Amino acid sequence: MTSTHPTPHATEATTVPTSGGTVAPKSRVVAVVGIVAVILIGLNLRAGITSAAALFHDLQAFLGYGALVASILPSIPLLCFAVAGLGTSWLSRRIGVEKSILVALAMLAAGLLVRSIPATGALLAGTVLAMSGLAVCNVAMPSYIREHYASKTSMMTGLYTFTMSAGATFAAAVSVPLAQQLGSPSMGLAAWGLLGVAALLGFLPMVLHTHRTSRKASQEHVSMWPLLRTRLGFLITSIFTLQALLAYAVMSWFAYILTSQGLSASESGLQFGLMQLVSVAAGMILLAIGSRPGMMRPALYLGSGTTLLAIPAMLLLPTSFAAVPAVMFGFGLGIFPLVLVIISRSGRTTAETTAMSTVAQSVGYLIAALGPFGMGLLHSATGAWTLPLALLAAVALALMVTCHQLTSKRTPIKAGPRPVA
Numbered sequence: 001m002t003s004t005h006p007t008p009h010a011t012e013a014t015t016v017p018t019s020g021g022t023v024a025p026k027s028r029v030v031a032v033v034g035i036v037a038v039i040l041i042g043l044n045l046r047a048g049i050t051s052a053a054a055l056f057h058d059l060q061a062f063l064g065y066g067a068l069v070a071s072i073l074p075s076i077p078l079l080c081f082a083v084a085g086l087g088t089s090w091l092s093r094r095i096g097v098e099k100s101i102l103v104a105l106a107m108l109a110a111g112l113l114v115r116s117i118p119a120t121g122a123l124l125a126g127t128v129l130a131m132s133g134l135a136v137c138n139v140a141m142p143s144y145i146r147e148h149y150a151s152k153t154s155m156m157t158g159l160y161t162f163t164m165s166a167g168a169t170f171a172a173a174v175s176v177p178l179a180q181q182l183g184s185p186s187m188g189l190a191a192w193g194l195l196g197v198a199a200l201l202g203f204l205p206m207v208l209h210t211h212r213t214s215r216k217a218s219q220e221h222v223s224m225w226p227l228l229r230t231r232l233g234f235l236i237t238s239i240f241t242l243q244a245l246l247a248y249a250v251m252s253w254f255a256y257i258l259t260s261q262g263l264s265a266s267e268s269g270l271q272f273g274l275m276q277l278v279s280v281a282a283g284m285i286l287l288a289i290g291s292r293p294g295m296m297r298p299a300l301y302l303g304s305g306t307t308l309l310a311i312p313a314m315l316l317l318p319t320s321f322a323a324v325p326a327v328m329f330g331f332g333l334g335i336f337p338l339v340l341v342i343i344s345r346s347g348r349t350t351a352e353t354t355a356m357s358t359v360a361q362s363v364g365y366l367i368a369a370l371g372p373f374g375m376g377l378l379h380s381a382t383g384a385w386t387l388p389l390a391l392l393a394a395v396a397l398a399l400m401v402t403c404h405q406l407t408s409k410r411t412p413i414k415a416g417p418r419p420v421a
Contacts, residue, residue, distance in 0.1 A: 033205050034148060038141075038156060040199040041105070042163030045137055047171035048112055048130050049077050051192050054175040058185040065120045073127065075369060078248065080131035081138060082366035088139035089224055089351075089358040097147060097350065098210045101140050102203055107133030109196030116190030123186070130196075139361050142344040143354040153344045154291040158284055161337040165280040167195075172276070224359035235406040236339075236346060236356060241364035242399040243335050246307055249371035249392055250275075250329050257385050263319045271322045275330040282334025290338050299338055300403035307332030308396040311389050332396075342406070371395075 052059075053074065060070055091100045111130025114122055141160060149156040171192060179188025227233030254275060258268040282303070290299030310328035317324055343360060347353040375388040382388075405411065 030209050037203040037206050038160050039163050040202040042160045043167035044199045045164045046168035047192050050168045050172040051175040054172050055185040062185050063120050076127050077131045078365050078369040081135045082362050084132035084135035085139045085362045088136045089354050092354050097140050097144050098207045102207045104133040104136035105200040109193050109200055112193030112196050116186055118186045139357045142357045143350050146344045146353050147350045154341055157337050157341045158287040161283050169276050224355040227359050237360045237363050238402045240339055240360040241367045244364045244368035245371040248368050249375050252372035253375050261319050271326040275326040278327050278330025279333035282331040283337040286334045287337050297407035303335030304399040304403050311393040
């Protein structure tokens with residue numbers, strides 16, 4: 001199982017690798033500022049999505065758009081993650097990982113603020129701009145963590161994903177009352193732009209520090225598509241794709257399924273909240289297990305296996321036991337931080353890690369977008385949830401198999417094409 005626990009390249013506690021391949025002193029103040037920046041970025045990376053999801057009904061009533069726009073809006077984040085994320089490797093090579101994240105945070109804040117304009121066009125344009133910024137952050141953050149916290153990837157990934165989940169949960173809970181206080185759902189969305197501005201300002205010192213201390217060095221280029229022809233690249237892309245498809249399918253339809261099974265809308269919402277809450281704790285637990293030598297495979301088994309068991313529980317248990325699949329699905333969602341740790345530790349260089357993150361997330365999110373859409377289509381065609389959930393169980397089983405293959409001794413620790421000029 002050493003394949004998913006590579007020994008990080010040697011780094012001293014007082015140094016930090018820079019984007020240009022040089023090593024510069026890293027003071028305690030800079031280290032603390034960097035951690036605060038990671039927290040602020042994490043808080044932003046799902047708040048813009050869940051805040052909008054909570055206000056979709058109110059936004060449609062307020063702006064008066066039709067069913068087409070209503071169906072497009074929930075798909076924008078995943079499509080942006082797939083398409084806009086493709087440019088992250090190029091952008092990082094041109095201006096560096098840190099400046100790429102800064103640009104992405106500016107796009108995020110600007111997009112969220114544009115959504116304050118009470119017009120359907122502004123809502124769509126702002127969402128595309130903000131989600132494109134999130135896409136770049138999604139891809140660049142594993143590389144940033146690998147570059148600046150190579151000996152603490154699990155800890156920093158845990159902090160990053162914990163704040164991401166916390167921000168998503170908080171935004172979903174307070175967006176509706178916030179919009180009511182501000183007088184419109186558009187203003188309720190725009191308020192989250194202030195959180196984006198805070199992340200932008202919080203990350204700026206790290207960018208300035210890196211710019212001052214780095215020395216110009218030749219930037220390597222690693223093409224991401226050849227990575228799919230390597231065993232490691234294919235398996236990392238597969239595990240990211242499968243967990244993302246499961247996660248977004250479950251999050252999109254979990255409450256709806258419970259309601260169709262006879263639970264009230266408010267009770268279904270409470271169970272959905274329970275699932276989200278459990279996922280935060282589960283990420284920490286699975287990271288703690290997977291960070292121990294030789295324990296990545298059991299941690300991946302635990303996460304993927306719990307999701308597999310949650311599906312028959314949802315089909316067979318009465319609605320009075322709805323908390324059981326809610327907890328199980330929530331625990332299964334905790335596999336996401338483990339996948340990010342694997343990406344952060346892949347590649348021989350930061351450029352390879354960025355390329356791996358780009359291809360895994362772009363391909364993964366593009367295919368994952370079919371999950372929520374496919375489940376809804378199958379439900380409409382069959383009038384029941386049995387077939388959609390059965391196919392979801394097949395995806396969960398495929399995820400378990402991929403976890404086994406990824407942690408096999410046959411999977412190389414570092415794989416990928418050699419960098420080219």
